Amino acid sequence: MLFIVWSFFINIGIFFWKNDLERSREKNLLQRQKADSYGHTTPRYDLSVGEETANYLRFVPDALRQRLIILSGMSQMYAINDQKDEDQTISEWMDDLLKASGSRVFGLAAPNICNEEVLLLLLAMANKAYTKPAVFIYGLCFDKFRNVDLRSSYEALLRSEPDLMKKWEFLANEYRDRYSKATDKMLSTLKSLSEEKKKANNSVEKVIRRHLSNLVPIIGAKEDLNAWFQGQLYLLRNKLFKIKPTSKRPQIPSRYQLNKEFLELFLDEAKKKGVIPIIYIVPLNPQAENPYVPEEYESFKTWAKTLCEEQHIPFDNLENVVPHADWGEFLGGPDFKHFRGEGHRRTAEELVRRFRSYFVTN
Amino acid sequence: MISEKLKEIVRHEFDAEGIDLNDDTMATDVPGWDSFSHISIIHRVEKEFGIRFKPLEIISLKNLGDLQAFIERSASK
Amino acid sequence: MIFTSYTYALFLFLVLLIYWGISAKWRKRFLIFASYTFFCSWKWQYGFLLLGLSVFNWAYGRWVIKKNGQRKYLWPGIVVNVSILVIFKYTKFIVQNISFVNVRLGGNPFSIPNILLPLGISFFTFQGVAYLVDVASGERPFIKLTDYLLFKAFWPQLIAGPIIRPREIHDQIENERKWSNENIEYGLKRILSGFFKKVVLADNLAPLVDAVFLKSASPGFIDMAAGVLGFGLQIYFDFSAYSDIAIGSARLFGYRFPENFNWPYLATSPREFWSSWHMTLSRWIRDYLFTPLAVSFRGAKAYMLLAVMISMGVCGLWHGAAWTFVIWGLWHGLLLISGELLFPQKKKRRPSIGYMIKYSGWVFTMVGVFIGWLLFRAESIGAIQRIFKSVSMAPLLKPQLMRENQLILVATIFLFTFFVNLLKKLGWQAKMRSSQFWLEVRPLVMPLIYAVAVAIIIIADTGSKAFVYFQF
Numbered sequence: 041m042l043f044i045v046w047s048f049f050i051n052i053g054i055f056f057w058k059n060d061l062e063r064s065r066e067k068n069l070l071q072r073q074k075a076d077s078y079g080h081t082t083p084r085y086d087l088s089v090g091e092e093t094a095n096y097l098r099f100v101p102d103a104l105r106q107r108l109i110i111l112s113g114m115s116q117m118y119a120i121n122d123q124k125d126e127d128q129t130i131s132e133w134m135d136d137l138l139k140a141s142g143s144r145v146f147g148l149a150a151p152n153i154c155n156e157e158v159l160l161l162l163l164a165m166a167n168k169a170y171t172k173p174a175v176f177i178y179g180l181c182f183d184k185f186r187n188v189d190l191r192s193s194y195e196a197l198l199r200s201e202p203d204l205m206k207k208w209e210f211l212a213n214e215y216r217d218r219y220s221k222a223t224d225k226m227l228s229t230l231k232s233l234s235e236e237k238k239k240a241n242n243s244v245e246k247v248i249r250r251h252l253s254n255l256v257p258i259i260g261a262k263e264d265l266n267a268w269f270q271g272q273l274y275l276l277r278n279k280l281f282k283i284k285p286t287s288k289r290p291q292i293p294s295r296y297q298l299n300k301e302f303l304e305l306f307l308d309e310a311k312k313k314g315v316i317p318i319i320y321i322v323p324l325n326p327q328a329e330n331p332y333v334p335e336e337y338e339s340f341k342t343w344a345k346t347l348c349e350e351q352h353i354p355f356d357n358l359e360n361v362v363p364h365a366d367w368g369e370f371l372g373g374p375d376f377k378h379f380r381g382e383g384h385r386r387t388a389e390e391l392v393r394r395f396r397s398y399f400v401t402n
Numbered sequence: 403m404i405s406e407k408l409k410e411i412v413r414h415e416f417d418a419e420g421i422d423l424n425d426d427t428m429a430t431d432v433p434g435w436d437s438f439s440h441i442s443i444i445h446r447v448e449k450e451f452g453i454r455f456k457p458l459e460i461i462s463l464k465n466l467g468d469l470q471a472f473i474e475r476s477a478s479k
Numbered sequence: 480m481i482f483t484s485y486t487y488a489l490f491l492f493l494v495l496l497i498y499w500g501i502s503a504k505w506r507k508r509f510l511i512f513a514s515y516t517f518f519c520s521w522k523w524q525y526g527f528l529l530l531g532l533s534v535f536n537w538a539y540g541r542w543v544i545k546k547n548g549q550r551k552y553l554w555p556g557i558v559v560n561v562s563i564l565v566i567f568k569y570t571k572f573i574v575q576n577i578s579f580v581n582v583r584l585g586g587n588p589f590s591i592p593n594i595l596l597p598l599g600i601s602f603f604t605f606q607g608v609a610y611l612v613d614v615a616s617g618e619r620p621f622i623k624l625t626d627y628l629l630f631k632a633f634w635p636q637l638i639a640g641p642i643i644r645p646r647e648i649h650d651q652i653e654n655e656r657k658w659s660n661e662n663i664e665y666g667l668k669r670i671l672s673g674f675f676k677k678v679v680l681a682d683n684l685a686p687l688v689d690a691v692f693l694k695s696a697s698p699g700f701i702d703m704a705a706g707v708l709g710f711g712l713q714i715y716f717d718f719s720a721y722s723d724i725a726i727g728s729a730r731l732f733g734y735r736f737p738e739n740f741n742w743p744y745l746a747t748s749p750r751e752f753w754s755s756w757h758m759t760l761s762r763w764i765r766d767y768l769f770t771p772l773a774v775s776f777r778g779a780k781a782y783m784l785l786a787v788m789i790s791m792g793v794c795g796l797w798h799g800a801a802w803t804f805v806i807w808g809l810w811h812g813l814l815l816i817s818g819e820l821l822f823p824q825k826k827k828r829r830p831s832i833g834y835m836i837k838y839s840g841w842v843f844t845m846v847g848v849f850i851g852w853l854l855f856r857a858e859s860i861g862a863i864q865r866i867f868k869s870v871s872m873a874p875l876l877k878p879q880l881m882r883e884n885q886l887i888l889v890a891t892i893f894l895f896t897f898f899v900n901l902l903k904k905l906g907w908q909a910k911m912r913s914s915q916f917w918l919e920v921r922p923l924v925m926p927l928i929y930a931v932a933v934a935i936i937i938i939a940d941t942g943s944k945a946f947v948y949f950q951f
Contacts, residue, residue, distance in 0.1 A: 046930035186882070188690070224695035232689075248485040258937055265938045277884060293873070294697040294880040436754045437765040438819065441773045441783065448777070457771030458553075462616035464646070 090150025101144035113179035117149035121368020127381030133388030155302035222301035328374035425467030537627035572800035656733025669727025677720035699873035749818035
């Protein structure tokens with residue numbers, strides 16, 4: 041029937057469109073380079089930016105042989121505006137600065153990362169002696185406190201290691217009284233993972249999907265197509281509701297609470313495991329309007345500072361360390377949270393300067 | 403053949419004067435015939451014809467023709 | 480295997496090929512074999528339960544009831560079916576409640592047994608009861624065991640209905656099914672529709688609904704409203720999708736199943752809602768529970784109300800072994816009763832007043848039904864209290880939990896499906912379908928629409944929650 045003809049055409053179209061789609065998806069993730077084309081240099085951060093993190097864990101420097109420092113946060117950690125060949129990301133600059141002193145830095149950032157995800161990263165790294173960091177740096181970005189849930193590759197990471205899942209559950213029960221929201225969310229994450237396991241663990245289904253992905257273009261490209269479609273919806277939404285990058289986005293109370301608890305849990309657990317957590321407020325473009333409600337942002341910074349001071353956790357506010365010239369543009373205006381190559385270098389230098397005593401063992 | 407009395411009972415229940423009712427008419431053919439109307443009609447039939455239904459007997463009635471036949475059978479007892 | 484999986488598509492394809500390939504006399508037996516394979520793909524041990532119950536019901540219907548006349552022989556058969564359901568589904572619930580009472584009286588809590596629930600047990604036990612009662616009331620029983628086995632185990636209706644009455648399928652099972660292009664086309668369209676509803680609509684609503692009902696969530700009023708609306712849509716799409724795939728799958732083999740849904744969210748009274756929601760279940764409740772009760776309670780209107788409440792309470796309990804389901808059922812009982820009083824069905828009215836009453840009836844029904852969904856979805860009475868507390872403490876119109884995208888998603892899906900079905904009900908779809916333009920364009924456009932629908936289904940099926948990889 042004609043149905044088959046139409047389907048055939050759609051698939052042909054998608055086959056040719058695939059490469060474009062992949063590239064546009066990487067662009068949206070602000071990925072610097074194609075994830076699997078790192079060539080001869082060993083990756084010094086998760087190039088997949090949260091899409092295939094498990095594949096990059098093998099590049100984490102051996103924690104047993106040197107002092108390992110993890111840098112985590114959102115897209116500012118790896119996105120470079122107006123990228124030039126010699127540009128590097130924050131974690132790579134830091135690695136260059138500290139290598140001689142026997143410390144190595146590895147970046148584990150992902151776009152729109154939320155605090156539940158950072159907790160997972162900490163636990164996953166600390167789970168094995170050769171990836172357990174001495175220091176875990178997390179750059180706080182206020183608008184990420186609007187996000188919740190683990191992304192699929194992080195879920196896959198959790199699901200792939202049964203003892204990590206057990207530790208996750210144990211942790212949730214341990215902190216149940218102190219962090220009721222966060223622990224409840226952790227348990228619900230676990231629940232949905234075990235349900236997924238039951239569904240997708242059907243090996244027949246997996247085999248069929250793998251073969252179909254290779255044979256049928258649309259099935260192979262569905263992740264990219266989905267991302268493209270979501271992107272279009274996102275643009276439509278912005279148009280309809282006149283939302284610009286500078287439109288004020290207030291915090292969503294329930295999610296904000298949840299993220300706060302996760303951060304506190306993260307700090308407690310890091311200390312317990314003998315990992316030094318370092319918290320900093322990420323640099324913002326001084327001449328760009330940000331979408332934060334000023335009172336909310338101020339109270340957020342105060343909260344973070346107080347929290348760290350009370351628990352003697354290294355903390356600093358790096359909001360203003362990158363001058364306006366080192367930032368780039370976004371959607372026709374100044375980008376308020378992604379900088380150029382210079383910005384990465386400056387931030388790295390500031391972090392090393394302010395927290396050197398934790399990075400280097402004398 | 404559906405008696406006029408029975409037709410009138412059904413028509414009254416659904417306020418539908420013009421509806422065509424014959425031996426093969428089933429509950430699903432009449433819009434709005436649901437559990438409540440069912441009971442309502444049963445009650446009225448019991449009252450008007452002086453008979454009593456047993457639950458199993460109601461289930462066996464597939465259409466109006468069955469109902470009519472049942473009424474006639476019970477009336478002759 | 481789940482209906483909405485590539486595995487099922489493969490299974491269906493293979494079974495279809497073989498079925499129409501082999502000679503007619505082997506087809507029924509093959510379908511039985513395929514059905515048991517399908518059922519045992521979850522847990523093979525339960526295949527024996529299904530087989531045992533099937534043989535029992537068939538034998539009981541054929542000999543005990545038929546030969547020995549009605550009622551007193553009917554009850555043991557019903558008890559066997561219901562006991563199996565109770566043992567597997569309600570033991571834990573019963574023990575929990577007895578333990579609760581015991582603790583209140585100063586005793587120790589009992590250990591709660593954990594019995595794994597065989598899939599579809601609520602359906603095939605209810606179907607068993609229906610079969611025995613129908614046979615006792617004069618229906619022709621299945622003479623051949625293979626016919627009965629097929630009736631009971633035919634996989635499209637095994638796990639989640641529709642609950643089929645023997646008279647609807649007896650002739651179809653006894654007589655040979657013939658290939659028909661129409662059936663294949665219809666079946667595939669129905670299955671496609673089911674996949675679309677489940678993968679694209681229900682599964683995308685699920686995460687947002689879950690977020691509202693999470694224990695750690697603090698929803699405000701808007702969040703709760705979105706969650707409840709979202710859940711009402713989710714459960715409708717989910718369930719009607721399963722029915723679509725069931726009906727479509729059966730049609731591929733030449734079997735016609737009864738319908739289960741008729742766009743219930745256009746109902747203008749609770750009564751009408753139950754005539755369009757899970758129709759085969761409400762039919763079961765009506766024929767085997769409500770009518771017998773109401774007729775036995777003949778006379779006082781109050782007793783009829785009691786019959787309604789009991790029936791709906793059981794209906795609620797059937798959905799799940801928890802008090803929230805019972806409360807949901809009773810709530811619907813109250814809705815039905817008050818709906819009858821406020822919006823009586825008959826009485827001729829002036830058209831304008833008629834419209835007003837219909838409209839207010841719709842609002843009343845929708846509010847009632849969706850409050851019901853809140854009761855249904857909340858995991859416990861404590862959860863309902865928690866949600867209300869959280870809502871009362873937050874500002875009325877500010878979302879505490881949802882992002883705009885999610886609110887927009889729920890609203891869009893609701894409005895879209897509402898209008899499409901409203902137009903259908905008002906007859907516009909039929910008018911458009913018969914227009915000259917459509918008749919000419921149809922053969923070219925419909926296959927494209929189907930191809931696009933399949934594409935959308937494939938794209939929407941991306942595992943866990945959708946993520947927008949943007950800067951904010």
